[in-house]
Amino acid sequence: MNRKKRILVTGSSGLIGSEVCRHFDALGWAVHGVDNNQREVFFGPQGNTRWNQRRLSNSLKAFTHHEIDIRDREGIIRLIPQVKPNAIVHTAAQPSHDRAAEIPFEDFDTNAMGTFNLLEATRRYSLETPFVHMSTNKVYGDAPNEIAMVELDRRFEYADSTYSNGIPETFRIDQTKHSLFGASKVSGDISVQEYGRYFNMPTVCLRGGCLTGPNHSGVELHGFLSYLIKCNLEDKEYTVFGYKGKQVRDNIHSFDVACFIEEFIRAPRVAEVYNLGGGKNNTCSVLEAFDMISAISGKPMNYKYREECRVGDHICYYSDLRKMKSHYPDWEVTKSLPMVFQEIYDAWIRRKKRAA
Numbered sequence: 001m002n003r004k005k006r007i008l009v010t011g012s013s014g015l016i017g018s019e020v021c022r023h024f025d026a027l028g029w030a031v032h033g034v035d036n037n038q039r040e041v042f043f044g045p046q047g048n049t050r051w052n053q054r055r056l057s058n059s060l061k062a063f064t065h066h067e068i069d070i071r072d073r074e075g076i077i078r079l080i081p082q083v084k085p086n087a088i089v090h091t092a093a094q095p096s097h098d099r100a101a102e103i104p105f106e107d108f109d110t111n112a113m114g115t116f117n118l119l120e121a122t123r124r125y126s127l128e129t130p131f132v133h134m135s136t137n138k139v140y141g142d143a144p145n146e147i148a149m150v151e152l153d154r155r156f157e158y159a160d161s162t163y164s165n166g167i168p169e170t171f172r173i174d175q176t177k178h179s180l181f182g183a184s185k186v187s188g189d190i191s192v193q194e195y196g197r198y199f200n201m202p203t204v205c206l207r208g209g210c211l212t213g214p215n216h217s218g219v220e221l222h223g224f225l226s227y228l229i230k231c232n233l234e235d236k237e238y239t240v241f242g243y244k245g246k247q248v249r250d251n252i253h254s255f256d257v258a259c260f261i262e263e264f265i266r267a268p269r270v271a272e273v274y275n276l277g278g279g280k281n282n283t284c285s286v287l288e289a290f291d292m293i294s295a296i297s298g299k300p301m302n303y304k305y306r307e308e309c310r311v312g313d314h315i316c317y318y319s320d321l322r323k324m325k326s327h328y329p330d331w332e333v334t335k336s337l338p339m340v341f342q343e344i345y346d347a348w349i350r351r352k353k354r355a356a
Contacts, residue, residue: 141176196271209277242309277319
C-alpha cells in the first residue's frame, strides 16, 4: 500500500498557507496545517482566520490541523518527526512592519525564532526534506528608494534602466532601514539560507512582494489590495500614507505562489533565494488601484491623504522574475491584475452576503 506524501504548512489558515494546503490536497498529498490564529492577536477581530481553518477542515480530503505556536520550540521539535513530512512550507509570520514597532518581542520571536525552531526541527528529522520559507521584499529595507525614479501622472517608475525588469535577488540588504519587521524577517531569511549552505539542505527563501488573493483577511496594516477593495465595497475611508499615492507594488495571486512552491518541491535546490511577485506586468500604484476597483464596483474611492510615509516603505518596488523563470521555466504568472481585482471583489461580496 502506497502512503500519501505529506506536507506540513505553517500559517495554514492564512492567505498563502491555505492556498498551499488546497493546492497540495488537490495533488493527492496529505496536508498537515499548523496555525493558532495568531493573526487575530496581532490585528484584532478583523484578522481572525478561524473561518479559513474551518473551510480547510470541511473541504479538503486529507487535512489535519495542529494548534501549535511556532514559538513553542519543544512542540515544534516533537511535531515534525510525528508528521514525517515530505516537504515543509513555512508561511506563518507577524507580517506587518507597522505593527512590529508596537510588539517588538512578539515580532522577533515569531519571525526569527519561530523560523529557527522549524529549521532545527527539520534538520534533526531529515536533511533531505525541502524547506520553503515565505520571506519578504522588506529584507531589502528602503534601499530600493535610492534608485533614480521618474514621477508620472499616477505612479512612480524606475528611471534607471538597470531595473527595468524589477529588483533582482542580488540587490543589497545592508546599510538600509528595514523596520523592525524587516529586521526580524532578515534574520529568518539568512537562517534559512545558512541551514541550506551549512547542512546542504534543500531550502528556499521566497521574498514576496504584495501576495494577495480572495482568501486574504486584509486589514489596514497588512493586506494592501484586499483591504483597499473592502474599503471601497463598504464605503470606508482609506488612508493613503505619503508619496502622493503614487507608490508602486507588484501583486501576485496566492494560486501562482502555490504553483511555484510545487515546482520547487518537485525539483528542489540548496539555499536558493527568489524575488516572488507579480513582476512588472502586475504592478499598480495606490491611485491606479483606486481606478481599477472603482471600474469594477462603480463606486468612487473614499480616501484621505497623510503626508507621513510609513517607515521603510518602498516608493516603487516590483520583482525581477528572470532568475525564477530560468530555474523553473514551466512556471509563470497566470493571474493578471484585473483578474486578481475581480476575484478579491467577488470574495468580499460573498462574505458580506454570508454575514447578512
